[in-house]
Amino acid sequence: MPGHSLTRKTLKSTRRTAALLFLIVSSPLLAEAGYPVDLNSLPVYVRAGFSLEDGSIPSPDEEIGDDFLRLPAARNRPVIVPDLKLPGMPEREFPELRSLPPADFTLLWRFTLTDEDLTHMHNPVLLFAQIGEGWQIFINGRLLQKSMDSHPVNRRLLRVAVNPRFLVSGTNQIVIHLKGDPLSRETGLYYGSPYRIEEAAAAEADVDQTLYIVLITIYSSIGLFHILFIFGDPKRRFNLHFGVFALTLATYLFTRSTLPYQFTDNANLIFRIEMASLALGLPAFINFSISLLPFRNRRFQLLGALVVLHGFTISGLSIVLPVNPLYDLLVVWQFTSPPLLIVMEAFLVVFFVRDLRRLFKLRGLLVGLYQALTARIPGNLVLGTTVVMVTSVYDIYAALVLHTSPGLSAYGLLFFLTGSAVRIAYDLLQLLKTNQRLNRSMRQSFMNLKRLHHTLTRSEEKYRRLIEETNDIVLTLDAKGIVTAGNSSLYRELGIRPSDLIGRPFSDLLKKETPEEGPFSQSFTVDRVQDFYDHGDALNIRVPLFAEQKRGHVFFDIKFEKIRSEDETDIIVKASTVEEDPALKYLVRESVSFEMNNDLFAIEDMVRRLIVDLPRFLDEYEISMIRIGLREIIVNAIEHGNLGITYIEKTDLLNSGNYQEEIRRRLMTETNDRRRVRIRLSLTPTQIRYRISDEGMGFDHNRFGFHMDPEQVEASLHGRGIFITRNAFSRVLYNESGNSVLLIRDFPDRAEPA
Numbered sequence: 001m002p003g004h005s006l007t008r009k010t011l012k013s014t015r016r017t018a019a020l021l022f023l024i025v026s027s028p029l030l031a032e033a034g035y036p037v038d039l040n041s042l043p044v045y046v047r048a049g050f051s052l053e054d055g056s057i058p059s060p061d062e063e064i065g066d067d068f069l070r071l072p073a074a075r076n077r078p079v080i081v082p083d084l085k086l087p088g089m090p091e092r093e094f095p096e097l098r099s100l101p102p103a104d105f106t107l108l109w110r111f112t113l114t115d116e117d118l119t120h121m122h123n124p125v126l127l128f129a130q131i132g133e134g135w136q137i138f139i140n141g142r143l144l145q146k147s148m149d150s151h152p153v154n155r156r157l158l159r160v161a162v163n164p165r166f167l168v169s170g171t172n173q174i175v176i177h178l179k180g181d182p183l184s185r186e187t188g189l190y191y192g193s194p195y196r197i198e199e200a201a202a203a204e205a206d207v208d209q210t211l212y213i214v215l216i217t218i219y220s221s222i223g224l225f226h227i228l229f230i231f232g233d234p235k236r237r238f239n240l241h242f243g244v245f246a247l248t249l250a251t252y253l254f255t256r257s258t259l260p261y262q263f264t265d266n267a268n269l270i271f272r273i274e275m276a277s278l279a280l281g282l283p284a285f286i287n288f289s290i291s292l293l294p295f296r297n298r299r300f301q302l303l304g305a306l307v308v309l310h311g312f313t314i315s316g317l318s319i320v321l322p323v324n325p326l327y328d329l330l331v332v333w334q335f336t337s338p339p340l341l342i343v344m345e346a347f348l349v350v351f352f353v354r355d356l357r358r359l360f361k362l363r364g365l366l367v368g369l370y371q372a373l374t375a376r377i378p379g380n381l382v383l384g385t386t387v388v389m390v391t392s393v394y395d396i397y398a399a400l401v402l403h404t405s406p407g408l409s410a411y412g413l414l415f416f417l418t419g420s421a422v423r424i425a426y427d428l429l430q431l432l433k434t435n436q437r438l439n440r441s442m443r444q445s446f447m448n449l450k451r452l453h454h455t456l457t458r459s460e461e462k463y464r465r466l467i468e469e470t471n472d473i474v475l476t477l478d479a480k481g482i483v484t485a486g487n488s489s490l491y492r493e494l495g496i497r498p499s500d501l502i503g504r505p506f507s508d509l510l511k512k513e514t515p516e517e518g519p520f521s522q523s524f525t526v527d528r529v530q531d532f533y534d535h536g537d538a539l540n541i542r543v544p545l546f547a548e549q550k551r552g553h554v555f556f557d558i559k560f561e562k563i564r565s566e567d568e569t570d571i572i573v574k575a576s577t578v579e580e581d582p583a584l585k586y587l588v589r590e591s592v593s594f595e596m597n598n599d600l601f602a603i604e605d606m607v608r609r610l611i612v613d614l615p616r617f618l619d620e621y622e623i624s625m626i627r628i629g630l631r632e633i634i635v636n637a638i639e640h641g642n643l644g645i646t647y648i649e650k651t652d653l654l655n656s657g658n659y660q661e662e663i664r665r666r667l668m669t670e671t672n673d674r675r676r677v678r679i680r681l682s683l684t685p686t687q688i689r690y691r692i693s694d695e696g697m698g699f700d701h702n703r704f705g706f707h708m709d710p711e712q713v714e715a716s717l718h719g720r721g722i723f724i725t726r727n728a729f730s731r732v733l734y735n736e737s738g739n740s741v742l743l744i745r746d747f748p749d750r751a752e753p754a
Contacts, residue, residue: 035117035124036198039174042109044071044079048086050104050177057106060140060173068108076192080185081105081178089182095328100181102134105188107176111197115169123200124167126160126174127207129191132267133180140173142166147265148179154186154267157207157258162197185327186267212257216250223247238291245284252277268323275318275326275333282337283311285388286344293351300347307340338393345386473556477571481506481533484570493577495548506573509545527660528601529560533571537562542578542608554578555608587613590683595676598638598667606679607631610690613683617747622728626745629728633692633741634677636722641696641739642675643667687730690743698737 045068049056058064069084071077082092090100126137126144132154137144145160180187189195194206223246226239254260255274264270286307290300314333318326473493476485483506486498494509501508507526525543532539539560544553555578563570590613596602607630614623639645643666645653653659666672680691701722726732731744 035113035120036196036202037111037113039109039111039195039197040075040077040193041073042111043073044077045069045106045108046071046079046081046084046086047106048088048103048182050106050179057108057175060110060171064108064110068106074192078192079107079189081180081187082183082185084188092183092185094331096183096324097322098183099322099324100183102179103182105178105180105182107178107189109174110171111174112171113167113169118164118167118169121164121167121199124162124164124197125200125203126158126162127194127196127198127203128155128158128160128189129194130154130156131158131176131178131189132186133178133184135179136177138175138177139166140168141175154190154271155261155265156191159200159203159207161200181324183324185324186271207258209257209259212253212259216253216257216259219246219250219253223250238288241284241288241291245281245288248277248281248284252281271326272318275330276315279311279314279318279333281311282340283308289344289348297347297351303340303343303347307344310336310340341388341393471576473573473575475501475506475573475575477506477573479533479569479571481529481571493547493554493575494545510543525604531601532560536560542605545575587616587683588685590681592681594679594681596679597676598642598672600635600638600663603631603634603638606634610679610681614688617688618745625724625728629725629743630690630692632722633725633743634679637677637692637694637696637739639663640699641694642677643672644696685747687744687746689745691740692743693740696739698735698739701734701738701741 045064047056047068051057056065056067064070069086071079071084081089085091086105089103090098126139134148136146136148137160139162142163144162144166147155178187196203196206198206223243225243226246227243252274255270255277260270260273283304286304290304293300314329317329321329470487471489471492473489474487475483475490478484483501483504486501488498490496490498490501507529510526510529525541528541529539540557541560542555542557544555547554556575557578558573558575561572563572594606594609596606607627610630611623611627614626618626639650640647643663645662645666649662650659653662675695678691678693680689682689682691722732725741725743728745729743730746731742733742733744734740
């Protein structure tokens with residue numbers, strides 16, 4: 001019916017109008033979508049105070065309260081707390097000599113992301129052009145970074161890593177908790193841009209410091225180079241002024257970069273140095289210009305004295321004033337420096353015009369103009385100072401009005417310094433005067449080198465004799481552990497000719513095991529040596545090495561040390577035979593306890609200590625079996641006990657090749673890190689006892705160690721510890737839970753009851 005049709009049309013129109021009104025009203029609260037996110041394209045909400053507990057900070061899906069001050073989106077938008085005049089906050093005066101206790105402030109942004117945006121995220125970071133004085137940064141309630149030191153920590157070009165899992169599809173919220181003096185202009189976001197969420201690679205490109213590093217290097221090099229000239233000819237004062245000017249600029253650019261934060265995070269100290277170098281730049285600039293002029297002008301010199309007084313006054317005040325007046329002092333410099341620059345430029349233009357008139361008469365219009373600009377000092381200074389003045393005035397305007405970081409004047413100063421360096425490059429001609437002295441010096445140096453070569457040759461011969469005559473084995477390895485040289489003691493002690501070992505890995509010496517021990521006893525030692533190759537500087541170990549002529553193992557104390565040069569690394573290895581403690585032959589009884597952490601590398605050292613008393617009572621084969629049994633029991637106490645790796649898990653891990661990685665992962669957990677293996681040794685004339693306990697859950701020890709035939713032991717990757725131990729000791733007694741074992745070995749014909 002027509003009436004119903006009209007009604008439906010009216011309802012549809014009403015719905016469209018309501019939806020449109022809703023979008024218009026709610027649009028300030030809805031964030032813009034898309035990644036990367038430019039925070040300056042979003043409104044920011046600011047309020048005094050901060051608390052996570054009282055509900056004053058809304059969640060992303062809640063409406064933002066009226067207690068927040070809304071700042072609209074803007075391309076360059078600083079958020080300086082004293083300029084916002086928040087309710088309850090004192091107003092900043094000029095000059096501001098007060099300093100108030102730190103107060104809390106909240107900054108809030110909202111933005112939306114789609115599933116596609118989250119898919120494209122790989123390594124997002126938050127980029128802040130500047131933030132201070134102290135801060136905590138949250139995203140969707142998750143803390144990203146905290147910096148609440150006792151002194152202001154104003155940071156430029158701060159990058160904060162964002163875990164993509166903290167972000168959601170839909171509305172997201174960034175909250176910054178600022179803490180700082182409500183009168184300090186460093187409290188807040190001082191510069192206007194950039195403030196973004198973007199990929200780390202893009203952020204690194206945005207904050208790339210390559211230009212600063214290049215300019216700092218150029219200015220410093222030029223400055224030092226010209227200051228050195230003053231020692232050769234003190235009359236050439238312009239070299240000194242030029243060098244001081246270049247070094248002052250280098251210092252200022254250094255404080256403007258992010259480089260100082262690698263040495264200190266004290267923002268006040270960095271800003272004071274920045275202000276001092278900025279104020280001293282203009283006096284150094286005008287003094288250099290005065291020293292270059294071939295004539296003296298009293299008015300221009302008076303202007304120079306005024307500029308020097310101006311610069312040193314502001315520089316001195318920047319050191320002694322409290323923090324808050326420093327920004328007012330900066331404003332004073334920004335308003336007073338341009339007039340001084342303009343007056344200086346006017347003087348130089350006058351000098352240039354006078355010189356130009358003389359050249360017009362001699363060379364004509366075009367040739368005279370060309371020579372006046374390129375070959376005459378006043379023209380050179382007019383060109384350079386014009387560029388410096390224009391770029392500096394623009395940077396001052398950008399800092400005062402746009403709140404952007406100064407940068408254009410760096411190029412203007414580079415132009416001036418480059419031109420000045422070219423203009424005074426003729427100083428290099430003075431080096432010709434020293435040419436003969438250098439030639440004589442070179443001849444003398446050549447004779448000194450010949451004498452030095454002779455001395456080095458003799459020292460090398462003495463070193464070779466010293467190495468060859470020592471009883472210790474001395475080897476040199478490359479960075480990968482390949483033997484490159486060895487002395488004759490290698491053959492005397494181990495029966496191996498040095499030529500047979502050169503070109504082979506040092507670990508070959510460690511892998512010669514007796515048939516009874518198999519490959520297990522040296523695995524931890526090999527891993528420890530490999531870890532030294534990769535990360536260490538020095539290593540001391542005690543290991544058995546196989547001596548061919550003795551057909552057995554001899555213990556050596558081996559010391560590894562890296563010797564680094566500019567382009568390569570060598571390793572010096574010194575192996576000394578272990579001398580038995582002469583006091584052991586008088587030992588009758590001993591009782592000692594040990595407590596060790598879960599360091600698998602320390603097991604060999606512990607086992608060697610536990611068997612040090614046995615040579616008086618047992619033969620080498622019996623001691624070797626006890627050593628293997630102790631090692632296996634301690635390994636089991638760490639792996640199966642403290643780290644909780646089951647028999648099945650170890651089998652799967654060994655088969656997959658992930659066993660060592662799983663060991664390292666479990667060692668990182670807090671619970672396992674606290675667990676210890678406790679060992680008690682008791683020695684009597686008739687027997688030795690070892691009580692070994694771990695802090696694990698234990699196991700059913702009756703299922704292992706009784707019915708393994710030799711083929712099973714040889715084929716098994718693990719599980720042989722109890723079997724070997726029962727064969728090495730007279731008695732093996734476990735407690736009920738299986739996390740403590742008593743190992744007893746009776747000495748021949750001296751057995752006593754357990």
